Amino acid sequence: MEETRAKRVDASARMRAVPIAVTPEGFWCCPSPAALHKSLKNNPHHHGGGGNHKPPPPTPPPQQHKTTTPSAPPSRAPSVLSEPVAGDAPDEPPPQPAAAEAEAERHKICVGFGQPETSDVTVVLYGKEGIAVRMSVHGDVLRRSSAFFAEKLSSSSSSSGSGGHGHGSCLEIHDCDDAEIYVETVGLMYCDEAKHKLLKQNVSRVLRIMKVAESLGFHACVKSCMDYLEAVPWVGEEEDNVVSSIRHLQSKAYGVSPLLKRITSDNLKSPTDTLALIMEMVLKSTDDRARREMKALVLNLLKDSNHCTDGSSDISSELLYSSCQGCLDRLRLLFSEATGQEFSVELTRQITLETDNLLWLVEILVNQRICDDFVALWANQSEIEELHGKLPVASRHTVSCITARLFVGIGRGEMLPSKNTRLLLLQVWLQPLIDDYSWLQCSCRSFDRKLVEEGIGQTILTLPLEDQRSMLLAWLGRFLKLGDNCPNLQRAFEVWWRRTFVRPYVSQAR
Secondary structure, three states, X not given: OOEEEEEEOOOOXXXXXXXXXXXXXXXXXXXXXXHHHHHHHHOHHHOOOOOOOOOOOOOOOOOOOOOOOOOOOHHHOOEEXXXXXXXXXOOOOOOOOHHHHHHHOOEEEEEEOOOHHHOOEEEEEEEOOOEEEEEEEOHHHHHHHOHHHHHHHHHHHHHHOOOOOOOOEEEEEEXXXXXXXXXXXXXXXXXXXXXXHOOOOOHHHHHHHHHHHHXXXXXXXXXXXXXXXXXXXXXXXXXXXXXXXXHHHOOOOOOXXXXXXXXXXXXXXXXXXXXXXXXXXXXXXXXXXXXXXXXXHHHHHHHHHHHHXXXXXXXXXXXXXXXXXXXXXXXXXXXXXXXXXXXXXXXXXXXXHHHHHHHHHHHHHHHXXXXXXXXXXXXXXXXXXXXXXOOOHHHXXXXXXXXXXXXXXXXXXXXXXXXXXXXXXXXXXXXXXHHOXXXXXXXXXXXXXXXXXXXXXXXXXXXXXXXXXXXXXXXXXXXXXXXXHOOOOHHHHHHXXXXXXXXXXXXXXX
16 A cells, blocks of 8 residues: 545446356455456457447446345345446547547446445555456445544545535545455454454464454454464464464564464473483384384484574483483393393394484484494493394394494595594404494395495595505405305405505605
């Protein structure tokens, strides 16, 4: 609403009935530009400049049509009429100025509210989409409902000297952004309870109504919109749209707090405490399928949160490492129990569960870029490594998945442990990994042999040359005995070979 102007109404203006769009919920609304074009196309005599057709035969004066909505009495239904168009004029109208031609090109619509014969005010909307809407309304209704109209009608009455009633006055509103919603909002001023009219409307439309109502000072409608938004679900992008639409209303007495409480809380507990509770519940879950699904969900949510905050997600490393230490303690206890009795299916299941929990925690640590300390923690688990060799391979092989994941992470640069930690990891856990290698290939669906071999080789190649020599010669002896049941590190062996036997001679020659 960029501009408003008051003037007298031309009582002799002729009107012609045109279609009106009525929604299934009983709302009447201004026809859309597309509907108007379709209507004009189907009725050629509505087009201007029709010099090749004859004027229509005389007909009785058209009566004002009333469209009754399901939820309102007939006396309050709007009537929609069109202004006379060029087709009603003689075949060759006299030339018009540019401003008059632009005005003639507008699609003109008239809407009546309540009892049209008792209306005393005309409001003309000039929409940006090329539609001019003339509304026949009642001044007392507009003054009672809208602070904007109360002010405009008061100033119009004072200037015309009509004693405050504004009979025959007209308000022009230019550059109206949403003429359809504007007309609908004015219609809501005639309803005893606007909230009932908003039922079955979508969130997007209610936000549009609330925006117009707020600009008109129609406080009852804004409150009804707020009550509607507080009660209905927000789906997808609707949440952002609702929040952005209501934040500027916080300083006004519209009751914004109940809506904002859906996304914020004054007594919200620490995110770290909440995450600790969630992780504890997931780690202690007794249903395998539910545990797998929630692990995948929480991991993906943490990844998304990390991306949204540019890697600065505030997740406590103490919380994660405390969970890791708890899993390691339980795993050590299970290994001790398994070595003191015969093979137990239940012990194997529990070992597999703790191993899977550790792998999940490792993925979270990698995502948070704080996995370096876990490499050192795992490399120092000499007690678990000693017990590892005493268990049947069917019970213990899943533990080597943790070692394989750490080698892959070092090879990818996802974790940056120190040189001594990398060497200790190889010295403690490479042999157990080789011992379980055949079982890993057959029993673990997620095991990627090429990826693991590349990670082991890259980890060895990050060590000093002498350490590379000792590790690769030890590997060579095992590979020549085990073949495919041993990791194939030939690519790392080639790199070490060139570093040892080729490069020194090239340097001397230079």
